[in-house]
Amino acid sequence: MNRPRPSIWRRFSSTSSSTIVVKPGPSKARHHAPISNDSFPHGYSLTGVHCGVKKKPSVLDLAVILSTSPNPTSAAACFTRNAFKAAPVLVSKDVLEKTSGRARAIVTNSGCANAVTGKQGLEDAWAMVKATDALLPKKLKSQDTNDTLVMSTGVIGQNLPISKILSGISSLVPTSLGSDFAAWERAAKAFMTTDTFPKIRARTFTLGGQTFRMAGMDKGAGMIHPDMGPPSDFGQLHATLLGCILTDAAVSPKALQSALTYAVDRSFNSISVDGDMSTNDTIIVLANGAAAGETKEMDERDPLFPTFRDELTSFAAELAQLVVRDGEGATKFVTVSVEGAPTFDDAHRIASSISTSALVKTALYGEDANWGRILAATGSVSLSTPIDPYRVNVTFVPADGSTPLPVLVRGEPESVDEVRAKEILSEEEFEVKVDLGLGSESAQYWTCDFSYEYVRINGDYRS
Amino acid sequence: MNRPRPSIWRRFSSTSSSTIVVKPGPSKARHHAPISNDSFPHGYSLTGVHCGVKKKPSVLDLAVILSTSPNPTSAAACFTRNAFKAAPVLVSKDVLEKTSGRARAIVTNSGCANAVTGKQGLEDAWAMVKATDALLPKKLKSQDTNDTLVMSTGVIGQNLPISKILSGISSLVPTSLGSDFAAWERAAKAFMTTDTFPKIRARTFTLGGQTFRMAGMDKGAGMIHPDMGPPSDFGQLHATLLGCILTDAAVSPKALQSALTYAVDRSFNSISVDGDMSTNDTIIVLANGAAAGETKEMDERDPLFPTFRDELTSFAAELAQLVVRDGEGATKFVTVSVEGAPTFDDAHRIASSISTSALVKTALYGEDANWGRILAATGSVSLSTPIDPYRVNVTFVPADGSTPLPVLVRGEPESVDEVRAKEILSEEEFEVKVDLGLGSESAQYWTCDFSYEYVRINGDYRS
Numbered sequence: 001m002n003r004p005r006p007s008i009w010r011r012f013s014s015t016s017s018s019t020i021v022v023k024p025g026p027s028k029a030r031h032h033a034p035i036s037n038d039s040f041p042h043g044y045s046l047t048g049v050h051c052g053v054k055k056k057p058s059v060l061d062l063a064v065i066l067s068t069s070p071n072p073t074s075a076a077a078c079f080t081r082n083a084f085k086a087a088p089v090l091v092s093k094d095v096l097e098k099t100s101g102r103a104r105a106i107v108t109n110s111g112c113a114n115a116v117t118g119k120q121g122l123e124d125a126w127a128m129v130k131a132t133d134a135l136l137p138k139k140l141k142s143q144d145t146n147d148t149l150v151m152s153t154g155v156i157g158q159n160l161p162i163s164k165i166l167s168g169i170s171s172l173v174p175t176s177l178g179s180d181f182a183a184w185e186r187a188a189k190a191f192m193t194t195d196t197f198p199k200i201r202a203r204t205f206t207l208g209g210q211t212f213r214m215a216g217m218d219k220g221a222g223m224i225h226p227d228m229g230p231p232s233d234f235g236q237l238h239a240t241l242l243g244c245i246l247t248d249a250a251v252s253p254k255a256l257q258s259a260l261t262y263a264v265d266r267s268f269n270s271i272s273v274d275g276d277m278s279t280n281d282t283i284i285v286l287a288n289g290a291a292a293g294e295t296k297e298m299d300e301r302d303p304l305f306p307t308f309r310d311e312l313t314s315f316a317a318e319l320a321q322l323v324v325r326d327g328e329g330a331t332k333f334v335t336v337s338v339e340g341a342p343t344f345d346d347a348h349r350i351a352s353s354i355s356t357s358a359l360v361k362t363a364l365y366g367e368d369a370n371w372g373r374i375l376a377a378t379g380s381v382s383l384s385t386p387i388d389p390y391r392v393n394v395t396f397v398p399a400d401g402s403t404p405l406p407v408l409v410r411g412e413p414e415s416v417d418e419v420r421a422k423e424i425l426s427e428e429e430f431e432v433k434v435d436l437g438l439g440s441e442s443a444q445y446w447t448c449d450f451s452y453e454y455v456r457i458n459g460d461y462r463s
Numbered sequence: 464m465n466r467p468r469p470s471i472w473r474r475f476s477s478t479s480s481s482t483i484v485v486k487p488g489p490s491k492a493r494h495h496a497p498i499s500n501d502s503f504p505h506g507y508s509l510t511g512v513h514c515g516v517k518k519k520p521s522v523l524d525l526a527v528i529l530s531t532s533p534n535p536t537s538a539a540a541c542f543t544r545n546a547f548k549a550a551p552v553l554v555s556k557d558v559l560e561k562t563s564g565r566a567r568a569i570v571t572n573s574g575c576a577n578a579v580t581g582k583q584g585l586e587d588a589w590a591m592v593k594a595t596d597a598l599l600p601k602k603l604k605s606q607d608t609n610d611t612l613v614m615s616t617g618v619i620g621q622n623l624p625i626s627k628i629l630s631g632i633s634s635l636v637p638t639s640l641g642s643d644f645a646a647w648e649r650a651a652k653a654f655m656t657t658d659t660f661p662k663i664r665a666r667t668f669t670l671g672g673q674t675f676r677m678a679g680m681d682k683g684a685g686m687i688h689p690d691m692g693p694p695s696d697f698g699q700l701h702a703t704l705l706g707c708i709l710t711d712a713a714v715s716p717k718a719l720q721s722a723l724t725y726a727v728d729r730s731f732n733s734i735s736v737d738g739d740m741s742t743n744d745t746i747i748v749l750a751n752g753a754a755a756g757e758t759k760e761m762d763e764r765d766p767l768f769p770t771f772r773d774e775l776t777s778f779a780a781e782l783a784q785l786v787v788r789d790g791e792g793a794t795k796f797v798t799v800s801v802e803g804a805p806t807f808d809d810a811h812r813i814a815s816s817i818s819t820s821a822l823v824k825t826a827l828y829g830e831d832a833n834w835g836r837i838l839a840a841t842g843s844v845s846l847s848t849p850i851d852p853y854r855v856n857v858t859f860v861p862a863d864g865s866t867p868l869p870v871l872v873r874g875e876p877e878s879v880d881e882v883r884a885k886e887i888l889s890e891e892e893f894e895v896k897v898d899l900g901l902g903s904e905s906a907q908y909w910t911c912d913f914s915y916e917y918v919r920i921n922g923d924y925r926s
Contacts, residue, residue: 019482083842083850116838116852118875156835157876279839358821358913359921366922372619375579376742379546387546389579412581413620450821455915458822459829 032197039202041213041248043069043290047176048190051168053111063190067104069288075103076257080281086115091125092149101253105148107132114152131169194221199322218243220323240278250289252297259309267316272355273327329454335431339442347443361450369421371407391437399429495660502665504676504711506532506753510639511653514631516574526653530567534752538566539720543744549578554588555612564716568611570595577615594632657684662785681706683786703741713752715760722772730779736790792917798894802905810906824913832884834870854900862892
């Protein structure tokens with residue numbers, strides 16, 4: 001990071017040059033606001049501290065989350081499918097397998113991804129797990145297995161400064177643990193890399209008349225195009241999306257993994273900042289049954305299970321969207337909806353193709369209603385049932401609820417009102433809707449635009 | 464194109480702004496130079512004219528190529544797999560099917576893609592075919608079928624100014640046809656859209672002791688990530704890569720299609736400017752047997768066929784690389800070689816993933832030896848045989864033949880000499896080599912970097 005500024009501004013021999021004046025994008029600060037302490041799930045204790053992975057003195061870089069519920073805590077996770085899985089991904093998967101989905105602690109560091117770090121990397125990740133295990137009261141500890149899942153994010157190919165991290169866990173964390181908004185904020189700040197604001201959300205929900213709570217945090221910014229599967233579907237990846245969701249509902253490990261896998265496909269696996277999949281992407285969910293009176297764990301056959309799964313899905317989507325809003329260089333937040341598809345997978349692949357198209361994303365930045373590029377990105381996906389161009393509709397939908405603007409109707413270009421198009425596209429937020437007219441399945445993706453600032457950030461960052 | 468400049472420079476309300484000074488990229492002019500008239504294949508007559516699709520008076524926008532060989536002319540083509548295939552793609556496919564691979568003319572316009580233009584678009588494309596058929600001497604014409612293949616490139620969703628095109632074909636083309644370099648140059652200029660130079664190459668080659676000639680032209684610039692198949696594998700697409708290759712060898716239609724399909728997978732289907740696949744991508748090859756004494760057409764069982772196929776492949780790669788060199792905003796020409804893969808398809812998919820990664824491409828622009836991003840892009844592809852991270856090598860290879868720089872050896876990061884890395888990456892041309900250590904297959908891709916200029920061009924172009 002201390003290397004000299006790359007010479008992209010001065011490497012050419014030509015005599016003439018051009019100047020681009022880039023005004024800063026809209027402020028993202030409004031996406032972070034205090035949350036009432038009552039909204040956070042019971043039975044969790046957490047914090048974020050500065051242990052020294054990051055050089056700047058006051059910047060938080062280590063977070064620990066503990067479930068202190070007397071009831072069993074279930075844990076589930078989805079990990080990156082990248083072939084180059086970082087050490088913390090391999091270790092967390094191992095812990096979850098050995099405990100059959102029981103874990104009650106999460107330790108996370110930012111500043112160093114512990115990826116492509118070989119045997120030393122694995123030893124360091126295990127050391128983080130064991131040091132965090134030791135923070136749990138004796139009566140809550142497992143006998144023969146570990147209780148902690150581990151996540152890392154930051155620079156690839158460097159070893160962790162492990163002694164700083166271990167002394168942070170044992171000496172700084174215990175004295176600063178808490179359960180209020182301030183504690184959540186410390187933890188969420190310790191997740192951040194190129195993020196511009198900490199990402200925290202919380203909500204209450206009811207199941208069978210009883211109230212439960214769910215809260216979560218995540219981080220993103222660049223290398224964001226996750227494709228995460230459950231531990232059983234373990235491939236290989238390098239991660240920059242990290243997130244966790246904590247609830248005080250009581251859910252069996254198997255039901256929790258099933259709900260998370262479903263939710264992740266419709267949330268974190270449906271966002272794109274730059275189309276690049278990381279080696280460390282990890283989403284963890286804990287369910288500790290700490291809500292008053294809760295002892296029996298819900299399983300997949302429970303009639304309330306679909307309600308829980310849908311609640312988790314919509315909450316995960318809310319957290320995932322925060323990552324897009326804070327995407328590197330992003331000035332737009334765009335929902336891409338694909339409807340009328342033969343299958344969810346077809347709709348999802350087309351939404352992904354549109355959301356990652358460099359031509360679509362630069363047009364969004366230029367506020368250009370360029371449906372031709374949207375169509376080209378749609379048509380580049382091959383489906384089981386071929387697309388019939390004469391059934392396809394494309395519509396721009398403003399976020400303020402005013403009249404949508406059709407630009408392509410049954411394959412025929414509309415005579416577009418350019419003033420109205422400009423009005424919709426000049427907003428920070430809107431929706432692009434593509435109806436294939438082939439079936440009844442749909443999927444959504446959330447994406448951002450591609451700006452000069454993205455090029456600047458990534459032409460000069462050693463990840 | 465006459466719409467006001469988008470407001471990307473002025474839409475934000477914040478008070479502070481930043482300035483990016485972009486010096487122009489290296490001049491591309493050197494990639495176009497005169498070619499000796501002797502190098503062009505015999506028996507072809509061609510030209511480019513201004514008929515009025517483009518508004519500027521002197522800009523060429525209509526090309527016609529005729530095979531005047533007394534021997535039969537074979538034709539083969541690969542078309543985009545995009546679902547939204549433009550009218551000229553549908554019509555050319557129809558002509559080739561009806562003639563079983565016989566055609567002796569090509570008509571091409573730039574300025575309007577004739578894509579998403581419904582029934583009128585098909586009528587217009589057929590009218591171009593018939594008007595060009597009429598230019599052939601009576602004795603060379605087919606009895607019941609057409610002789611012309613058609614290509615278009617430019618803006619999507621607008622109808623062709625067909626009367627201008629038809630009068631261009633019938634009145635301007637006949638008086639300007641020629642066979643020398645100047646005629647080739649006129650035709651290649653009429654192909655151009657955002658290209659900065661006309662793209663023509665020619666070579667001679669020998670088969671069984673006899674000399675033949677091969678020449679070709681193409682155009683690209685943006686929306687370049689072709690995936691083209693033979694007519695039998697016809698999907699749906701919108702094209703911005705157009706090219707044709709003419710030879711005076713005698714090759715049967717079936718052998719010609721087989722050689723072209725093989726060549727396109729290793730050339731035009733192995734380039735990426737921005738990862739976006741067009742609706743009009745088309746590559747056509749004609750073989751007219753006009754070389755002295757040539758009458759018998761080569762078939763696939765001919766022992767010389769592999770030599771011809773490899774010659775066509777290396778020539779197609781040369782033409783394809785010109786498109787990358789002239790990619791929108793490109794300042795670098797980078798060869799991505801993937802070796803040690805289980806299959807060609809595995810190697811090709813990984814090379815594609817690296818070549819389209821926004822993070823890799825911005826790092827190339829920033830001249831940053833960021834092997835972490837290369838690894839993440841490699842690992843995001845799922846293979847039949849899983850990647851073993853501890854067998855992977857990544858090397859930067861300078862174009863000047865000096866010592867390559869290993870950055871990852873058997874999965875372990877090397878201590879990289881940053882000065883040497885900078886030296887290699889500051890050149891306009893170099894190679895990124897990834898060895899998977901899993902097998903013996905390999906594939907190459909050619910890509911460019913992602914620059915401010917790309918964002919500027921595409922934030923302000925209505926395609």
